[in-house]
Amino acid sequence: MNPDLINRLTPFREEALGRGIPPEDVDGWIAAARPSGTLVTGGDGPVVGRFGGPLLLPADAPDPWFPLLATLDCAALPEETTGLQLPPDGRLLLFGFPEMTYYGGSAGEVVYIPEGTPVEERNTKYACVYGAEGDQFDDTDTLAIHEQFPQEELRLAPDVSLPHHFLVRSPEGGDETVTLPGHPRAWDLAEVWDETYGDIVVDGPLHIGGYASHECTETDPVTDAAEDAQEARRHRADDTAELPAPEEWTLLAQWDIGLNGREGSTLHWVIPRQDLAERRFDRAHVSFFWNP
Structure with a gap:
């Protein structure tokens, strides 16, 4: 990782050491740091996409159920900044809506459009918002x-990310959890990060790569979302295929929402790492967290 990003973690390291956490534990936590791209709506960073804007899709693509949140330029999001093997070109469209789902269902989707693919502007009333055609639907909320939903250009700011979570599922199975393996002081280190990251990371609404977080992070939100994706498949009679294990998934994007009526909520777009490497986005899963 870029040494400048690691150097930005100095306040975290000093605070952790000041609390008596052994240096080897602190350095082990820092060694787990990941690069992350924070997308902001101001500043002088390169423009890498936008919130909202026209919906541009191939003519044969189905109408999306969820509204478009953002369109991203993959070529402007290098792996050294995001930590992700994104496609080298083309556009990545993030769809989603901040609402609870049933039986682990996805709260959105991801569509990848390779460079050079003919597209046309699609004027659609998203069924998630307006109801399916023929429905009597009047949900004012x-x-x-x-x-x-925001409608602004997105600019890239290189960022650094450490875990907010400190527990994992027990290898014995069930709902039991254990301390993050290899990090006996994980709870203390996550607490220090939670109290210092505001002075370290870039303040922005959309994050690409890095570690996932939300207001009540104890276990990894990526693992939780991957488990939801598997549960959703079990409840679909026509789709019983097993998904990759939860530890084989990664965070694609995180939207810290902050809209009136959804304050403190978060959407996570997660995907199996192998799918990302193969530029396959049909199994991406979107999870919604809200602690109203």
Whole structure:
């Protein structure tokens, strides 16, 4: 990782050592740091996409159920900044809506459009917001949330990320959890990170790569979302194929929402690492967290 990013963790290291956490434990936590791209709506960083904007899709693509949140330029999001093997070109479209789902269902989707693919502007009323064709639908709360979706250019700021979580599922199975393996002081280190990261990381609404977080992070939100994706498959009679194990998934994007009526909520787009390497996005899963 870029040494400048590691140097930005100095306040975290000093605070952890000041609390009596052994240096080897602190350095082990820092060794787990990942690069991350924070996307902001101001500043002088390169433009890498935008919130909202026109919906541009191939003519044969189905109408998306969820509204478009952002369109990203893959070529402008290098692996050394995001830590992800994104496609070298083309556009990545993030769809989603901040609402609870049933039986682990996805709260959005990801669509990849390779460079040079013919597209046309699609004027659609998203079924998630307006209801499916022929439905009698009048959900004023849903409409009010969608009307607040941002409509701005997104600029890239290189960032650094450490785990917010400190527990993992027990190898014995079930709902039991254990301390993050290899990090006996994980709880203390995660607490220090939670109290210092605000002065270290870039303040922005959309994050690409890095570690996932939300307001009540104890276990990894990526692992939790991957388990939800598997549960959703079990509840679909026509789809019983097993997904990769939860530890084989990664964070694609995180939206820290902050809309009126959804304050403190988060959407996570997660994907199996192998799928990302193969530029396959149909199994990406979107999870919603809210602690109202």
